[in-house]
Amino acid sequence: MSLIVQKFGGTSVGTVERIKAVAKKVAAFREQGHDIIVVVSAMSGETNRLIDLAKAMQAVPTPREMDVLVSTGEQVTISLLCMALHDLGQGAKSYTGTQVRILTDEAHTKARIRDIDDAKIREDLAAGNVVVVAGFQGVDENGNITTLGRGGSDTTGVALAAALKADECQIYTDVDGVYTTDPRVVSKARRLDRITFEEMLEMASLGSKVLQIRSVEFAGKYNVPLRVLHAFQGGPGTLISLEEQSDMENPAISGIAFTRDEAKITVLGVPDTPGLAYQILGPVSDANIEVDVIVQNVAEDNTTDLTFTVSRGDMAKTEAIVRNLVKQTGAREVKTDDKIAKVSLVGVGMRSHAGIASKMFKTLAEESINIQLITTSEIKISVVIDEKYLELAVRSLHTAFDLDSEPSI
Amino acid sequence: MSLIVQKFGGTSVGTVERIKAVAKKVAAFREQGHDIIVVVSAMSGETNRLIDLAKAMQAVPTPREMDVLVSTGEQVTISLLCMALHDLGQGAKSYTGTQVRILTDEAHTKARIRDIDDAKIREDLAAGNVVVVAGFQGVDENGNITTLGRGGSDTTGVALAAALKADECQIYTDVDGVYTTDPRVVSKARRLDRITFEEMLEMASLGSKVLQIRSVEFAGKYNVPLRVLHAFQGGPGTLISLEEQSDMENPAISGIAFTRDEAKITVLGVPDTPGLAYQILGPVSDANIEVDVIVQNVAEDNTTDLTFTVSRGDMAKTEAIVRNLVKQTGAREVKTDDKIAKVSLVGVGMRSHAGIASKMFKTLAEESINIQLITTSEIKISVVIDEKYLELAVRSLHTAFDLDSEPSI
Numbered sequence: 001m002s003l004i005v006q007k008f009g010g011t012s013v014g015t016v017e018r019i020k021a022v023a024k025k026v027a028a029f030r031e032q033g034h035d036i037i038v039v040v041s042a043m044s045g046e047t048n049r050l051i052d053l054a055k056a057m058q059a060v061p062t063p064r065e066m067d068v069l070v071s072t073g074e075q076v077t078i079s080l081l082c083m084a085l086h087d088l089g090q091g092a093k094s095y096t097g098t099q100v101r102i103l104t105d106e107a108h109t110k111a112r113i114r115d116i117d118d119a120k121i122r123e124d125l126a127a128g129n130v131v132v133v134a135g136f137q138g139v140d141e142n143g144n145i146t147t148l149g150r151g152g153s154d155t156t157g158v159a160l161a162a163a164l165k166a167d168e169c170q171i172y173t174d175v176d177g178v179y180t181t182d183p184r185v186v187s188k189a190r191r192l193d194r195i196t197f198e199e200m201l202e203m204a205s206l207g208s209k210v211l212q213i214r215s216v217e218f219a220g221k222y223n224v225p226l227r228v229l230h231a232f233q234g235g236p237g238t239l240i241s242l243e244e245q246s247d248m249e250n251p252a253i254s255g256i257a258f259t260r261d262e263a264k265i266t267v268l269g270v271p272d273t274p275g276l277a278y279q280i281l282g283p284v285s286d287a288n289i290e291v292d293v294i295v296q297n298v299a300e301d302n303t304t305d306l307t308f309t310v311s312r313g314d315m316a317k318t319e320a321i322v323r324n325l326v327k328q329t330g331a332r333e334v335k336t337d338d339k340i341a342k343v344s345l346v347g348v349g350m351r352s353h354a355g356i357a358s359k360m361f362k363t364l365a366e367e368s369i370n371i372q373l374i375t376t377s378e379i380k381i382s383v384v385i386d387e388k389y390l391e392l393a394v395r396s397l398h399t400a401f402d403l404d405s406e407p408s409i
Numbered sequence: 410m411s412l413i414v415q416k417f418g419g420t421s422v423g424t425v426e427r428i429k430a431v432a433k434k435v436a437a438f439r440e441q442g443h444d445i446i447v448v449v450s451a452m453s454g455e456t457n458r459l460i461d462l463a464k465a466m467q468a469v470p471t472p473r474e475m476d477v478l479v480s481t482g483e484q485v486t487i488s489l490l491c492m493a494l495h496d497l498g499q500g501a502k503s504y505t506g507t508q509v510r511i512l513t514d515e516a517h518t519k520a521r522i523r524d525i526d527d528a529k530i531r532e533d534l535a536a537g538n539v540v541v542v543a544g545f546q547g548v549d550e551n552g553n554i555t556t557l558g559r560g561g562s563d564t565t566g567v568a569l570a571a572a573l574k575a576d577e578c579q580i581y582t583d584v585d586g587v588y589t590t591d592p593r594v595v596s597k598a599r600r601l602d603r604i605t606f607e608e609m610l611e612m613a614s615l616g617s618k619v620l621q622i623r624s625v626e627f628a629g630k631y632n633v634p635l636r637v638l639h640a641f642q643g644g645p646g647t648l649i650s651l652e653e654q655s656d657m658e659n660p661a662i663s664g665i666a667f668t669r670d671e672a673k674i675t676v677l678g679v680p681d682t683p684g685l686a687y688q689i690l691g692p693v694s695d696a697n698i699e700v701d702v703i704v705q706n707v708a709e710d711n712t713t714d715l716t717f718t719v720s721r722g723d724m725a726k727t728e729a730i731v732r733n734l735v736k737q738t739g740a741r742e743v744k745t746d747d748k749i750a751k752v753s754l755v756g757v758g759m760r761s762h763a764g765i766a767s768k769m770f771k772t773l774a775e776e777s778i779n780i781q782l783i784t785t786s787e788i789k790i791s792v793v794i795d796e797k798y799l800e801l802a803v804r805s806l807h808t809a810f811d812l813d814s815e816p817s818i
Contacts, residue, residue: 057492069488072481079478083466
């Protein structure tokens, strides 16, 4: 018998019928003898409805009151799910964040969990009840309702799993697992049986938006096995855990992530003096613009070229800042390009497999795709290429690294 | 400087615009230097929306979960009202029943308040904040959310006023006070400046549905002056308190209540033996039918006639029960009539004024209205008449007892 935390998001509990379907799923699990804690989000659309009401009251709603307001969304879902479970004859009890006592700091609308009191939950589990907990919310030391910020229900699930040392935290979504890459781009993309926390973090931050990054970090920190599954289809989903697969089976890379959301800024012919990168990137960062890839090439004539990427929406603002700096840095020219894409190979297998980078470059070269920028980390290699070659690049890399699914018979 | 509790019902906070209007009203009061506690209901329609969701889950929703669900209605309103107050620059803080700690018993969906912790509220008032409390809800000793049952927000207001020894509990409604009778029937009906708790209870139970009976009883018990006012029009409203007016000014009666909701059952020619009333009314009461007026006439031939009234909706069921009893009681006949109306004079002045009853009967006789049943209590005389004479009866009594408003100049 295991202790399982199951988290269902807003879409999975978005209608009366779906809540009933979730209840059936949960009750079936419970009948297998597992202890079950269910974490739910607000019914889809509800949080936005509440936020609209708030904005009608106050242009910038008071954070404390915002939390009182939006936390009602999950409170509605926990009670409805318990009713649906009772209707199936399954004992169940609902808990708000305050009732569990999910203690957080006082940072309204973006609170962080400090401690979870597991006494009442353990009592209920021992009594054979399914425990249904409102995601996304907690309470501070003074009894004020707090929320963890958007998507925080995943974090609630992982935090509960960590506090109660659950065997697994299952995140039910609208996909049946984590894929080697986006199946809309590569039809042969394969569901991964397992992936490490590190790999998932690299995949998530690059566009495979299955899980909240914060909850993956959290799960990794407390070593809570996470499983991503489809809410209404069957299947084993993808297990995200600390362990790598045994070396023998370990593939070189686990997946290919990509993004089209970036733009490239190149400052050409800057006199190569110490502090140059800071001189240019400092003002960019001061304007709250996040910089992703940064590459500095050493040039022949005592000048250098600095290239970096920012979010596509920030390009105009960034360009204005950088052009302002041209005179004081003595740079020759500023170029921008928003027709770029970033493709990344991700895999802990890189640590034990040599030649991944050169195989990647060779594959792209064979397709005549020019690489504009390269960055590497321990478990990731990213290249920036012309946007129009994105699909071709991902597909050919997917095949080259043996990620294509087995042909069905 | 006074401490005032102001309660606004669902209609008064039913839209974004109305919540803003309430915020303005409250802020203006606060600026006069009063300490203000505001109690609010759920936005009109919200509670029914939630109940419909519950019923879609479970034919008879679990009471504990029902309370978790419907209590979100008031939680939404308190946060929105605080935002609207902040938008006006007025400090305000919201409290759920759990956060105040409105301690109740464990009777979900119809809990009774046991104790109110006033510490946090007093702190906020001292800091110059308006305190906004969710009506209708509390928390039991184990941290479970409870609700006081429909209309319970009035009770929350009165309970807070009692616990904090407020100078007045103002109930804002869609009428500008308590009237001598229904203005839709008697155009000359007058708003009463004041009325006693006892009178209000008699008026309320008879159809002047301005206040929840339970909150009036509660206010009377703890001697909390209650004031009924219109939420958006001006005016002093009606003060409901313990004190009668000085004897000199004391009118014979304060108001005329009436109802068309009843039906009359008469059992004719029952052998007049001890226990007769119980023999007939026992089975009626066992069927959970509430009996209102009961009159037993002594007849000549050792038989008696028993007449009683029930809610009109219960007439058919009651008739069936009573007809079943005809044989065993030896009664001659059962007659029913649902074309009746009950008219009641209410007033503590009856205690000091003689001849009220005879004046009432004389007035009705002059209009040739036949009285079918009469019952009296210390501050009320009720008669049952043919429904078609209801308006005529109320109007002529209203004039006869000097309740008509002064003609405007």
